[in-house]
Amino acid sequence: MTDTSDLGDIRGHADHSSNLGFDTRAIHHAFDPAGFSRAVKPPVFLTSTYGFESVAENDAAAALGGRLYAREYNPTTEILEQRLANLEGAEAGLVLSTGMAAFGTLVLSLLSQGDELVVHKTLYSNTVAMVEQGLPRFGIKVVPVDLSEPGKLNAAITERTRLVYFETPVNPLSAILDIAAIAEQAHARKVKVAVDSTFASPALQRPLEYGADLVLHSLTKYINGHGDTLGGALLGDAETLHTLHETGLRYITGATLSPLSAFLILRGLKTLSLRMERHSASALKIARMLEAHPAVAWVSYPFLESHPGFATARKQMAQGSGMLAFGLHAGFDGARTMMDRLKLLTRAVSLGDADSLIYHPASLMRARQSIRKDAQLADGVGEELIRLSVGLEDVNDLIADLQQALQPL
Numbered sequence: 001m002t003d004t005s006d007l008g009d010i011r012g013h014a015d016h017s018s019n020l021g022f023d024t025r026a027i028h029h030a031f032d033p034a035g036f037s038r039a040v041k042p043p044v045f046l047t048s049t050y051g052f053e054s055v056a057e058n059d060a061a062a063a064l065g066g067r068l069y070a071r072e073y074n075p076t077t078e079i080l081e082q083r084l085a086n087l088e089g090a091e092a093g094l095v096l097s098t099g100m101a102a103f104g105t106l107v108l109s110l111l112s113q114g115d116e117l118v119v120h121k122t123l124y125s126n127t128v129a130m131v132e133q134g135l136p137r138f139g140i141k142v143v144p145v146d147l148s149e150p151g152k153l154n155a156a157i158t159e160r161t162r163l164v165y166f167e168t169p170v171n172p173l174s175a176i177l178d179i180a181a182i183a184e185q186a187h188a189r190k191v192k193v194a195v196d197s198t199f200a201s202p203a204l205q206r207p208l209e210y211g212a213d214l215v216l217h218s219l220t221k222y223i224n225g226h227g228d229t230l231g232g233a234l235l236g237d238a239e240t241l242h243t244l245h246e247t248g249l250r251y252i253t254g255a256t257l258s259p260l261s262a263f264l265i266l267r268g269l270k271t272l273s274l275r276m277e278r279h280s281a282s283a284l285k286i287a288r289m290l291e292a293h294p295a296v297a298w299v300s301y302p303f304l305e306s307h308p309g310f311a312t313a314r315k316q317m318a319q320g321s322g323m324l325a326f327g328l329h330a331g332f333d334g335a336r337t338m339m340d341r342l343k344l345l346t347r348a349v350s351l352g353d354a355d356s357l358i359y360h361p362a363s364l365m366r367a368r369q370s371i372r373k374d375a376q377l378a379d380g381v382g383e384e385l386i387r388l389s390v391g392l393e394d395v396n397d398l399i400a401d402l403q404q405a406l407q408p409l
Contacts, residue, residue, distance in 0.1 A: 022087065022203065027270045030082030044263045045075045072250050076259040080266050084223075085235050087202040087269075088215055092241035094234045094249060095262060099198065099218025100126050101255030102232030104134075105248030106194060106216060110240075111162050113139030118156050120147040120166035120177065122380055124196070148309075150181040157189045167196040168207075169313075172361060172387040173300050173325050173380060174199065176309025179316055183211030192240075198222070198352075203276040204318045214240065219257075221352030222322075224268040225275050229261040275354075275392065279322030282395040286388070287324050289399050295334075295406045297384065299326040322391070323351060327384035330409040335360045335386050341405035344397060345388075356391035356398055 020028075031042050048070045052058040061067040077095050085093035096102045107130075111117055119131055121144045131142040145156045147166050157164075164186045168177040183193045194214040195207035201222040207215050217223055219231030232255075234244055249256065280303070287301035299306070302313035303320030313320065328334040339347055339360055348357040349364070362383035390398065 023273050025086055026083070026272055029086045030079050042076055042079050042263065042266060044259045046259055047074075070259075071254055071256045072245070074256075074259050074262070076266075077257050077262040080257075080262045080269075081233075083266065083269060084202070084217075084233050087206075088235045089202075089206050089208045090215065090235035090241075091238040092236070094241050094244050095219065095257045095265075096232040096234070096249065096253070097255040097257050097261075098230045099196075099216070099220060099232040100130070101253055102216050102218070102234050103127055103130060103196075105244055105253045105255060106214070106234055107135060107140070107163070107165075108138070108252050109244050109248035110192075111135075111140050114160060115162045116141045116143055116158060116160040118143045118145055118153065118161055118164045118191075120170065121145060122170050122173070122175070123167060124171045127196075147177050147182055148175065150178060150185050153182060153185040154189070157186070157191055161189070161191050163192050163194060165194045165196070167199070168205075168316075169199040169302055169321065169323060171199065172323075172385065174302055174307075174321075174323050175300070175380075176302050176307070176313045176317075178312045179207050179210035179212055183213075187211065194236075199323050200317055200321050201272060201276055201352075203273045204280070204321055205316055207316075208236070210316055213237065219265050220350065222276065222279070223272060223352075224265045225272065225352060225354065226264070226268055227350065227353035227355065229264045231257050231261050231265050276319065276321065278392050279352075279390055280319035282392075282398065283322045283324055283388075283390040284320055285395050286390055286399060286402065287326075290324075290326050290402070293403075293406055295328055295330065295338075295409045297327045297329045300324060323387070323389055325385055325387050327382060327386070328406075328409060330384075332362055332383040334409045335384055336363060338405045338409060339363075339386070342401055343404070344393070344401040351387075351389035353389065354392045356393060357389040358386060360386050 033040055036043055050068060052061060067073045081093040081095050096105055117140060119142060135142055143156050145152050166177055179195060186193045192213040194216060195212045196216045197205050197207050198218045198221050214234060214236035217233045219233050283301060284303050287299050287304050290296045291299045301307060301320055301324040302309060345356045345358045347359060349359050350357055361381055
């Protein structure tokens, strides 16, 4: 039986941590072992419901906002929500089953029929499917804009615009958008801004510090960092997060994160800063190698001086993260040949794992066209593009594998 007094301990612990460093908070914030039989690691609460000693206690739990049923509340996931919010500089957080569940909860909770959503012209492929095929079915108009020029936002916003949404760095090219400039334009028209910061994580970038109102993460990626579970998060002001919980999670999507996944993500979070330093350092070294290679036509990595968003990346990111994209002079066929020659890097579509993962979007797009005739590459993505998520292996081994795969093409 759950002792509701412990639930208050979870929420109240580590208030003193506001002056502590990022890594200390990533390990300790929002969890007091004294509330859990002195266990150093947070327990995994595998329960679908909660029992109470009296009707009055049951009433009190309900008054706290759905602390009756596991779809709406779990002690393990609450620790994760509190910790992520603290690291991001947010008032509150909500964790969900996947990154796409987070996006669905965000837009379906905050927008209604007749509302408009402004998005950057390039988005993650499943987000594109949602905004092009899903939201119009609910009467929500989606307006794509090239937000690399923030001045274009003013003309796109109308009295029906409720939210501006974009990624930075942008999947898959690692383009950089200026959060502060976009937020300034949107706020001048009293429109909220939500940023998908998955490629960076709060260890490298905290969009709220640059004026964003809400932050989205796919926890599956860098924050978990071990490629063994799915998750998503929304972080921002307490009032909006209450709405997202009470409408999006409770009865619109119901996309609850499992307690075991929350435990795994909490485990990954403890090494986030260390991992992001390694990912970033290795990615920069690989990007420089590729930029100098005769088989490579171009490289896009935020902390390369040749990157168009280099100055903005240096302003709003601590390091460049582990994601880069590059193209080969040999084009589509050369990319496929190079991919098949790789011996160490894993051909896979995810990112942010300890393992280095590499994939060729055009090959997957052509394969999908056999069952989805409308499948197409995202704006700005050419058939030669290869996306690389640099892992935690010895960087010299990764470079050697890439070099042998590139010679000769």
